[in-house]
Structure formats: structure tokens, C-alpha cells
Amino acid sequence: MNADLVLFWVPAAIAVFSTALVITRKNASRALVYLVISLLAVAVVFFVLGAPFAAALEVVVYAGAIVVLFLFVVMMLNLGRSSVLREGGWLRPNMWVLPGILAFVLLIVMFHVFAGTQAKTAGTEVPPSAVGRALFGPYLLAVELAGFLLLAALVGAYHLGRRYLEERRAVVEGTGEGVDAGGDGGR
Amino acid sequence: MLFGWEVNWSYVLILPLAAGTLLAVMFLQWWERRLLGWLQDRRGPNRVGWFGVLQGVADGIKFLTKDDWVPPFGDRVFFVAAPVIVCASMLFVLAVIPFAPSFHIVDVNIALLWFLAMSSLAVYGVLLGGFASNNKYALLGSLRAAAQMVTYEVFMGLSIMGVVIHAGSFSLVEIVGAQEQLWFIVPQFLGFVIFLIAGLAESHRLPFDLPEAEHELAAGFHTEYSGMKFAFLMCGEYVAVIATCCFIVLLFFGGWLVPDFLGFLEPLVGEQFAGLFWFGLKVLFFIHFFVLLRAAIPRPRYDQLMSLGWKILLPLTLVNLLVTGFLVAWARWGL
Numbered sequence: 001m002n003a004d005l006v007l008f009w010v011p012a013a014i015a016v017f018s019t020a021l022v023i024t025r026k027n028a029s030r031a032l033v034y035l036v037i038s039l040l041a042v043a044v045v046f047f048v049l050g051a052p053f054a055a056a057l058e059v060v061v062y063a064g065a066i067v068v069l070f071l072f073v074v075m076m077l078n079l080g081r082s083s084v085l086r087e088g089g090w091l092r093p094n095m096w097v098l099p100g101i102l103a104f105v106l107l108i109v110m111f112h113v114f115a116g117t118q119a120k121t122a123g124t125e126v127p128p129s130a131v132g133r134a135l136f137g138p139y140l141l142a143v144e145l146a147g148f149l150l151l152a153a154l155v156g157a158y159h160l161g162r163r164y165l166e167e168r169r170a171v172v173e174g175t176g177e178g179v180d181a182g183g184d185g186g187r
Numbered sequence: 188m189l190f191g192w193e194v195n196w197s198y199v200l201i202l203p204l205a206a207g208t209l210l211a212v213m214f215l216q217w218w219e220r221r222l223l224g225w226l227q228d229r230r231g232p233n234r235v236g237w238f239g240v241l242q243g244v245a246d247g248i249k250f251l252t253k254d255d256w257v258p259p260f261g262d263r264v265f266f267v268a269a270p271v272i273v274c275a276s277m278l279f280v281l282a283v284i285p286f287a288p289s290f291h292i293v294d295v296n297i298a299l300l301w302f303l304a305m306s307s308l309a310v311y312g313v314l315l316g317g318f319a320s321n322n323k324y325a326l327l328g329s330l331r332a333a334a335q336m337v338t339y340e341v342f343m344g345l346s347i348m349g350v351v352i353h354a355g356s357f358s359l360v361e362i363v364g365a366q367e368q369l370w371f372i373v374p375q376f377l378g379f380v381i382f383l384i385a386g387l388a389e390s391h392r393l394p395f396d397l398p399e400a401e402h403e404l405a406a407g408f409h410t411e412y413s414g415m416k417f418a419f420l421m422c423g424e425y426v427a428v429i430a431t432c433c434f435i436v437l438l439f440f441g442g443w444l445v446p447d448f449l450g451f452l453e454p455l456v457g458e459q460f461a462g463l464f465w466f467g468l469k470v471l472f473f474i475h476f477f478v479l480l481r482a483a484i485p486r487p488r489y490d491q492l493m494s495l496g497w498k499i500l501l502p503l504t505l506v507n508l509l510v511t512g513f514l515v516a517w518a519r520w521g522l
Contacts, residue, residue: 029265029318036311056300060344064307065337068314072333075318075326127296128357 007048015041026087028074032067039063053128200292205278212425213243219478226482246418253414261411262319269316270416273423276308280430285360287443287462298359299351302434303344306389309423310336313391313398316420317408328407331489332398335388338496342504343385349378349511350438363442370441374514377507379439381500386435388492390427393481397489432473433466440469 018038025031039062046055135143217232217239224231233239257266283298285291295301310333317329351357353374354365365371372379388395399407409420436442443462453461487495 029262029315033265033311033315052295052297053300056297056304059304060300060307060340064304064310064340068307068310068333068337071311071314071318072330075314075330078326129355 008045011041011044011048014038015045024091026084026091028083028087029071032071032074035070036063036067039067050125053126053131198292200290201282204281204292208278208281208426208429209422211429212422213247214240215425215429215474216246216421217242219481222475222478223482226479250415250418255414255416256411258320258322258411261321265315265319266411267416269312269319270412270419270423271312272315273309273312274419274426276305276312277423277426277430280305281426281433283359284430284433284437285363285442286466287459288360290459290463291360294358294360296356296358299347299357299362299438302430303340306343306427306430307336307340309427312420312423313408316412320408320411322411324404325408325410328398328404328410331404332391332408335391335395335397335492335496338493339385339388342381342496342501343389345501345504345508346378346381346385347438348508349375352508352511352515359437359442363437363444366441366444370439370444372439375439375507375511377503378511379435381504381507382438383435384500386431387477387480388496390424390431392424392428392477394484394486395492397486397492428474428477429470432470432477435473436466436469442466 015038018034021034022031043055043058221231232242235241235245257263280302282292283301313332314329317325350371354362391398443466445465
């Protein structure tokens, strides 16, 4: 077993193990930290397979931005002991039966698909410029569609935010300035 | 050998580099306090050793002997892990910095992204530290820190893409090599200004230290920290400053390159040492600039900080990127 294989299997095992922990932890913040570890492990797997650009983006985008926002929300909600107890109620053993069966079917399909293909590990490294050429060459349509989707999300977020602003303005105008000055500590 | 990247004696550098940086931090915090003292017409720490040089040693002894308190009402694991995450992720950044033509630990072709990745992981230290303290001030501080760092990361990344367009590579050695004729500060001045502001916000230094603004949040996310854990948090902040200054120099000021009339040093001490000297000098200049900013500019309000980011700096960055891309494409292929 050569060094490259160890470099692949160790982070792969960590990724699977920490993902299992993400699902089974009752404390939301613990689960998110395990999710970060899982994403970092997947980034190492990408790196070893010869895709350093994908590995870097995995850390920058997923671990560095998206999960931070998840953790941000968990902190804002300040989930305490009651939510841990509620999670414990949800994670009863009989809850695992149906997801377990479905995941097992997927696993069989995956083995079936991969059984015939030749294992391709490290050897060729994909430089960032090749990723760029692929994205703006054959996959241009996908990039544009993703752009549409993000724009739609942006417009949607702005719409929700504007409704909030309008409601607040209505409240401020409706109650007059006296209440505002008193309630706001004379700001 | 991993994909033909150089894996060689430079790994020996890891330990001296990390230790040297921590030592530099020790003197840097003394020097910063001394400078601030002068700028604010007071003396600053001048008691320990010659002009107070050994203040760092005294502080170190104090940190080590202080009660290492973990709040019983908080989350013990996260509380202990947070300073380690902050300090370690910033020290990891040093792995890709080329200090001289062949004085670096690794030269990967994603070095720039590595810097962004590690500085985005440092957010977790701040976030978890404040969360684990289970204290209103700490929680507010870390919420501010998280929002601020995620915001400024966005255009910190975008502002250096102009440099990448000019150099055609993410590798720092190649980026410096591409500045032989002209430092990127000239074509990428806007990118430099935005990177500087984002770097300040990212290392939450004054004037952008809203997460730990003492007039409203006690000490922010590190209110509950004491002893060596506090020292690690501070250490992470100073290493972040050093790393940011290194990247400013590498990306916009030609790294170890100097104009021809300063080439007299190279035949005397050799290419590597001359490079190291010039690089160090430039980095020191920017560290001083950070200190001067701290002394000169008052804090903005938090909403001003966020709206500056999203409403002014982000559009400017995008325009800069668009114009740079257009000009480079024009120069290369014509209209």
C-alpha cells in the first residue's frame, strides 16, 4: 500500500465517520462542527485525487461561508437543553428503519455502477485554468443557469427584506415619534 | 513526491518559521504598544529591559502563571478549541508564503486560495469562542465577527482576482515573477485599496475591531478568556496581521523584487538573503501602516461597516474585475 492510498483512505474514513456523527449528534452546534470536519476531510480527498482547485473551493465556500451561516443561525436561536431533548425524542431507533433501507438500496446501486469501472486515482492534476476552461466551454449553459438561480434567490431575498422594512416603517409612522423616542432610549 | 510538487528540505523550515513568527509576535505587540504610546503622547511599556524590549517576555510569564479559567456555565470543548483554531489556521497561512525566490515551505498552484481558505476557517475560532463563553457580550461579539468576516471575505477574494488575471496563476511565486517589469500596485490600485480594507476587517483590527469594541461589548468574543488561551487569541490576531501584510507585499508590491537601483545588495549577500531582506522591509512597512491606522482612525458604527462593505466595496470590486479582465483581454487579443 503506497503513500497516496493512505492519504486517500484516512481522510475518506474521517469524512464518513464525521458525517455519521453529524446525523446522530443531538446538539446542533456539535453536529455543525462535525460537518465542518467532514467537509475538510472531503477537501483532502479532492486534493489527493488531483483536484486542488475543487479542494480549495470546498474549504472556502462550504466550510468557510455556508456552514458559518448555519452556525450563525444556531447561535442566534440559542438552542438550549430543551432542543437537545427534543432531538433525542426524534432520534429513536425505529426512525432509522426506512432511511436505512433506502440508503442500503442506494449503496447496492452504487456498488453495481462502480463494479465495472477501472479505479482511477491520483496521477493527473487538474489545474485551476482547466476548471475555468471547462466551466466556460462545454458547461457554459450550466453556469448561466446557476447564475439565473442565484439571481432569483437574490431577488427573493430582497423582496422578503423589503416587506420587513415596509412593515417597520408603517409601525414607526403609525405610532408617532413620541413612542419611538421613549422606547428607543432617546436615540 | 505528490503530483510532482516540490517536497524537499524546505519542510525543515516549518518549525523555525512557526517559532520565529511567534517570537516576532512577542516583539511586535511590544513595538505596537510603544508606537501607540508615542503617537498618543504617552510613554507606553518602557520598564522591562532596554526601552521595554523584554515586555513580551514579562507578558508571557504573566500569561503562563495566570489562572487558566474555563467558565463552568459554558461549553468546555469549544471554549478550549477556539484559541487553537484561531492561532493554528493563521499559522497555516505561512506555509505558502514565499519569503525569497526559493525560501518557502510549499509552492502550490492554489496558494492564494489556501490563504482565503485558512482565513475563512479562522472565523470558527471566533464564533465558537464567543458561543462557548455563554455570555451576552461574547455572543454579540462573535455574531458581529462572523457577519463581518464572511462579508469581507467575499470581496477580499474578488479584489485579488485582478492580480490573478494579470499574472495568470494562483501560485505566489509566479505572481511575484510576473511583477518583474511593473509592480501590480500600478494596474491594480483599486484592488490594493480594497484588499487592504478587507484585510483590516478580516483580522478585526482597529478601526474595524467591532467584534471586540470595548466601549460597548466589554472585550467582545474573548471577554471570558484569560491566561494562555487569551494569549493564543491575541497571537492569532497578530499572525493574521503579519500574514495580511505579507500578502499585500506579495500581490501588489513585488514580493522580494526591488527596482534596479537597489540591486547593490544582491552581489554582496546573495539572491536569497537580499530577497529576504527586501521582503522583510516591505512587510515591516505595512505592519507600521496598520499600527498608524489604528492610532489615526476612529471606529465606524457596525451598520456603517456592513453597508460600506456591501454597498460600496463590493460593486467597486466587481467593476475593477470587469475592467481588468477587459483590458487584459484587449491587450492580449485585440478588439
